[in-house]
Amino acid sequence: MTGSIQMKTVGLVGIGDMGSGLAKNLLKHGYQTTGTDLNAERMRAFTHMGGLAVSSPSEVGKNSEAVFVMVMTGDEAKAVILGENGLLSHLPKGGAVILSATIKPREAIEIGAAMDGSGVHLIDTPVSGGYPGAQAGTLTMMSAAPTEVLDEFAPVMDAVSANIHRVGTKPGDGQTVKACLQSLIGAQFSATFEAAALAAKAGVPGQVLLDVFSTSSAGCGVVDNALEKIIDRQFEGTGSHINTMHKDLTISMDLGVDLGVPLHTAAAAMQIFHAGRSKYPNGDNWACARVIEDIVGAELHRKAAK
Known part of the structure; x- marks a missing residue:
C-alpha cells in the first residue's frame, strides 16, 4: 500500500465479476475489506478470499472508511447509498463513497446532491478494463471529485487501478x-x-x-x-x-x-x-x-x- 497509512478499512457493495476483482486486490494490498452481495455464492467466495461478509450496506458502512459501490443500475446505487439501510447514514464523517458502477450521469448528480452536507464524500469514478482488468488490478478509472478528496483516497484507488484519470470535480463528470x-x-x-x-x-x-x-x-x-x-x-x-x-x-x-x-x-x-x-x-x-x-x-x- 502506498501513500497514507491511516486508512485500513474498506468496504464493497457488489461482489460480482467486477466486484470480486476489487475485493481480491484490496485484500492483496492489506485492506480489511467488508462486503455484501445479494448472491450467496459470491458471499462465500468473498469470505474464502479473506473478506468479511455482512448482510447489508449499512453494516458495510459501519465497518469502513471508504466503500466501493459496484452495482448494475442507478436505482441500485441510490438504494445502497441513500436508502434506509444504506451507506450514507453509517459511514463516518470524512469517509467516502467510491461510485465505481456505471450509471447515468444525471443519476450520479442526483446522488451527489442528496449527499451534499452529509460530511461523506462522493467520488464518481466508473471503471474500464472489464473482468480481466478487475482481477488483475489494472482498471482504468475516470475519477471526479475535488482534488483534495482524490488525493486523500488515492491509495485505496491505486490498489485496484493502474490508470486513474482525474476527469472532473463534480458528480456526473466521471459518468x-x-x-x-x-x-x-x-x-x-x-x-x-x-x-x-x-x-x-x-x-x-x-x-x-x-x-x-x-x-x-x-x-x-x-x-x-x-x-x-x-x-x-x-x-x-x-x-x-x-x-x-x-x-x-x-x-x-x-x-x-x-x-x-x-x-x-x-x-x-x-x-x-x-x-x-x-x-x-x-x-x-x-x-x-x-x-x-x-x-x-x-x-x-x-x-x-x-
Whole structure:
C-alpha cells in the first residue's frame, strides 16, 4: 500500500465479476475489506478470499472508511447509498463513497446532491478494463471529485487501478466520460462481430483474421479479445455479460438524447447488442457475433473446417 497509512478499512457493495476483482486486490494490498452481495455464492467466495461478509450496506458502512459501490443500475446505487439501510447514514464523517458502477450521469448528480452536507464524500469514478482488468488490478478509472478528496483516497484507488484519470470535480463528470468511452467501445465490438461473420462466410480461418487484425492499425485490446472469444467459441462465462454492455450503451444513447448529439454508430451498436441480448440472454458480449453468424449460416473458428 502506498501513500497514507491511516486508512485500513474498506468496504464493497457488489461482489460480482467486477466486484470480486476489487475485493481480491484490496485484500492483496492489506485492506480489511467488508462486503455484501445479494448472491450467496459470491458471499462465500468473498469470505474464502479473506473478506468479511455482512448482510447489508449499512453494516458495510459501519465497518469502513471508504466503500466501493459496484452495482448494475442507478436505482441500485441510490438504494445502497441513500436508502434506509444504506451507506450514507453509517459511514463516518470524512469517509467516502467510491461510485465505481456505471450509471447515468444525471443519476450520479442526483446522488451527489442528496449527499451534499452529509460530511461523506462522493467520488464518481466508473471503471474500464472489464473482468480481466478487475482481477488483475489494472482498471482504468475516470475519477471526479475535488482534488483534495482524490488525493486523500488515492491509495485505496491505486490498489485496484493502474490508470486513474482525474476527469472532473463534480458528480456526473466521471459518468459522462464513461458514456463517451462506451459509445466507442460498443462500435468497436459491433464492427468486430460483423467482420468475423464476413470472414466466416468467405471461409477465412479465425486465426488468420486474428493475426492480421492484432498486428494492424485496427488491433487493440477490445478487438483482439473479442475476436479471441469468437474463434474459440467462448460465448458464456467469460466475465463480460451482455447485459452490462447493453446497459452501458443505453446510457450513452440517453446522454446523446439529453445533449442533442446524434450517435449514429453507437445506435447501430446498440441494436446489435439488443439483438444479441434478445436471442442469447445468458451470453456474454461475443454472443452478438452468433446472431450475425446465424443470419449468414457460417461460423468463425480458430482453424478452418476440413
